[in-house]
Amino acid sequence: MEALGINLGYFFVQLFNFLVLFVILKAWVYGPIIKMLEDRREKIAQGMEDARVAAEARANAETEAEKIVADAQSEAAQVVREASQRAEEVARDIKAAAEKFAGEAANEARAGVAEERDALLGEVRGQIAVLAMSATQKLLGENLDEKRQHALIDEFFSGVKDGKVVIADGAEGDAVVTSALPLTDGEKKSVEGTVKGSIEFKVDPTILGGLVIRVGDKVLDGSVASKLDTMRQNVK
């Protein structure tokens, strides 16, 4: 030990010297430096936090702006849609009104035309009967009883014989009665007497004679046109 120079006195000198240095450095150096480091770290953390908050705020603002723009766009689209809808509605209303007006006008016109035609046909009915009778007289060369002839012709045109509708015995329900020439009131009455329910009378010269009565989905075809057709089929 002696040769190595180890000496308790020097040892303790160094020991206490170190402790003195330790205390001095701890008080003067480590405290401030640790505080400074902590402050700096805190400052950096604060800066990071601030940056993060700012970034978040910016992101929020961006999303908000996007949202506002989207809202405005959808609102604008809504307004446009409503406006166009309204315009369409107005247009449709106008169109509907116009159509209705046109349809009414047309209906009126049609009804007028039909009435006129019916009236015309009613007027010419007697002359047609006279023409037909004279033509038949000429063809047959014989004079038929004029009264009987009239009855025949009436029967031909109206399908009503002896106050009875030949084909529509016992039909029930709402009926549409189509005749080639307008029916007389008496004939109408006899039709009404035969068919139970409300009756609509129509005139269609193409069926030539007789009656076509539609009751519900049932068609009673007593027209001359269909008879001729059946005959044509048989001849063939």
Add this chain to the structure above:
Amino acid sequence: MEQTEKKTGWRWGVHRWWVLAFIIIGFYAAKAYPPIQPHIQLPAENVFETGLTFFGQPFYITNTILAMLLADVIIILIAIAIKRASMNPDALPKGISGAVEGLLEGLYNLTEGTAGKWTKFIFPVFATITLSVLVWNWTELIPGVDSIGWLEPAHGEVHGFEKEELWSGFYTIVESDEAVVADDVHAEDSHEASNGYLIVPFIRVASTDLNFTLALAVIAVVAVQWMGFKALGPKYLTKFFNTKTLFSVPIFGVIDFAVGLLELIGEFAKILSFSFRLFGNIFAGSVLLFVIGTLVPVVAQSAFLMLEFFVGLIQAIVFGMLTMVFMSQATESHGDDH
């Protein structure tokens, strides 16, 4: 150094001519007064003759104590500088205090990375050890350390040198023919001068005194134990006296107990290895500087001074870092990792 001189010698510069001038002056100085390898001894030399008795052992003011005081003065100056710099925290760190702050910040981050929540307790010990050892080691680089001192007559078998007066009161020692000295001695009949003279330097690096490194090692190891008790309480002792499995596990319990005892011995081995590592490195470094300075007096020592600069730094950091690592290991509970 000289190679650089040759390669870029055609250019004009200031510093390289200074270097060349110093080399030439050194060459002539070495020729005029050839360097003498100083006497190498392990114990520190006494600077003052008067001494005390302390615990039955003589106590003198030695040159290592003076070196320690010099280092203390330097460290306290640094501390004052840092304290003053920390007064206004807005100022940029600069100068020596800034450099030391940077060093301490690095040490702090290192401690935090290793020790975690115990940093506040470990860092002051770590930093004080590192800083003081660093300043001790670097006092070796100051010119005049180890070479300026009292001229004293050699004692015993030690071979001394003749003194030559430079000017009034200042002497240097010179190599001389031993036979001539012997003749002179006989002629003067002076026993003291029989072996010539030796230099007792005023300042010798504190790390080359075993007392000091041993004291530092004891402080380090005590700090490690203190840290262990602080972190784990009395449970820390189970690391050394591992009776947990002694009776429950047949053979391995005994082995664990023996390993615990080995750890106890290891704590004392730490003292030895701490103290002798620092002492050995720095003592060997200063001997190396003596020898190189004697062998190649002119240029070579500059390179070895740089080497010693790094060795001093590395040894300071190793001493401190080992203390820090041992301390943070002591805070960890022992039984968990096996």
Add this chain to the structure above:
Amino acid sequence: MEGSIVIAAKLIGAGLAMIGAIGAGAGIGIVVSGAVQAMGRNPDVTGTIQTNMILGIAFAEAVAIYCLVVALLILFVVGN
């Protein structure tokens, strides 16, 4: 004459004692080579590796320090 033989033996003994530094040198080399390779492979953990490297170097160097101490003892302590 005897004294010079003793001195010679001491010098030789000190030299022989320092042979032990070979092992420490090789050991430090191995430690540093492993650490540098590890740092090259995984630069993220450089700090941890450096700490452990310095620890390992210190332990390996301790052996050389013991050799140095023995050599110093032989040179300066034994027989003086």
